[in-house]
Amino acid sequence: MDFKELDPILHSQLRLAVMSLLISVKEAEFTFLKEKTNATSGNLSVQISKLKEAGYIEITKQFNNNYPQTICKITPKGVLAFENYVKALQSYMRL
Amino acid sequence: MDSEMKMSESESMQLITSMINKAKNFYGETGLFYLIWGWVILFCCLTSFVTVYFFKNQNGNLVWLLIYLVLIFQVIYNRRIKRFQRTRTYTRDINGFVWITFFICLMLTIFICSAFKRYEMINPLLLVAYGMPTFLSGIIIKFKPLIIGGIFCWLMAFISPFININYQVLLIAAAVIAAWIIPGHLLRYKYKSEIAGKNFGNGF
Numbered sequence: 001m002d003f004k005e006l007d008p009i010l011h012s013q014l015r016l017a018v019m020s021l022l023i024s025v026k027e028a029e030f031t032f033l034k035e036k037t038n039a040t041s042g043n044l045s046v047q048i049s050k051l052k053e054a055g056y057i058e059i060t061k062q063f064n065n066n067y068p069q070t071i072c073k074i075t076p077k078g079v080l081a082f083e084n085y086v087k088a089l090q091s092y093m094r095l
Numbered sequence: 096m097d098s099e100m101k102m103s104e105s106e107s108m109q110l111i112t113s114m115i116n117k118a119k120n121f122y123g124e125t126g127l128f129y130l131i132w133g134w135v136i137l138f139c140c141l142t143s144f145v146t147v148y149f150f151k152n153q154n155g156n157l158v159w160l161l162i163y164l165v166l167i168f169q170v171i172y173n174r175r176i177k178r179f180q181r182t183r184t185y186t187r188d189i190n191g192f193v194w195i196t197f198f199i200c201l202m203l204t205i206f207i208c209s210a211f212k213r214y215e216m217i218n219p220l221l222l223v224a225y226g227m228p229t230f231l232s233g234i235i236i237k238f239k240p241l242i243i244g245g246i247f248c249w250l251m252a253f254i255s256p257f258i259n260i261n262y263q264v265l266l267i268a269a270a271v272i273a274a275w276i277i278p279g280h281l282l283r284y285k286y287k288s289e290i291a292g293k294n295f296g297n298g299f
Contacts, residue, residue, distance in 0.1 A: 006107075011102070011107065013102060013110065016102075016107060016110055016111065016114075017110055017114050020110065020111045020114030020115050020118075021114050021115075021117065021118045023115070024114070024115050024118035024119055024184070024185075025118050025121070025182060025183060025184045025185070026183040026184065026185060026188065027182070027183050028118075028182045028183075029182050032121075032182040036114065036117045036118070036121075037114075086108075086111065089104050089107055089108055092104040093104050093105060093108065
């Protein structure tokens with residue numbers, strides 16, 4: 001049986017949580033991700049930066065009435081990585 | 096949540112499922128427009144009924160022009176809110192298109208009935224039209240009061256041919272109470288409870 005390696009970028013609790021949220025919505029604000037994952041702002045910032053570096057998400061920063069807003073959106077590469085991760089998980093779980 | 100904590104395969108799968116469910120249950124539906132439209136249409140129905148039926152004054156129908164004011168308010172409000180609410184879900188977008196479809200069908204129905212001078216058809220067809228987006232929104236956001244409201248509109252549409260044309264506007268009044276005002280208040284209550292829950296740090 002061929003076992004796919006689990007993507008190390010996704011095989012981390014917070015990053016996987018963020019990707020699972022982003023795959024379900026069109027785009028999400030930083031505060032939405034923070035609220036749903038119960039993560040701290042600092043930790044979440046670091047993890048979404050890692051996802052961005054991997055090309056899995058896009059980050060848009062803007063100002064809204066003088067308040068900074070960070071919008072995250074999953075990329076096609078991110079969708080593919082997420083699908084492969086789930087497939088790999090399923091192959092391990094069928095053991 | 097620990098970023099680097101190692102997870103087993105089943106823990107990963109549980110995390111994915113739980114996050115997808117959290118996102119799936121996020122509608123951000125405040126119920127505001129169900130309430131605004133519900134109360135405005137109810138006001139128009141009752142005002143036009145009282146002025147036309149009791150005072151025999153056809154000018155009472157001019158109250159329906161209020162709808163255009165609400166429509167302008169909604170367009171401005173939606174543009175404004177779009178800049179603030181940047182978490183967009185697929186369900187919310189689909190729901191938006193359902194209501195745009197409804198509005199186009201509604202305007203075409205009124206136009207066609209007026210063009211053929213079949214004014215007696217307007218109210219029954221409006222009731223048919225009201226049921227469609229209400230029922231679909233209920234299905235999309237999984238909110239039973241809207242589903243029941245949509246069915247109630249169709250029930251009113253079904254009985255409308257048996258009701259004197261002068262009283263048909265009261266069927267619309269009953270329909271908007273069941274389809275928009277009651278579900279609107281329930282959605283508002285649900286939304287406010289969620290906000291209060293967040294403020295107390297209960298999470299989701």
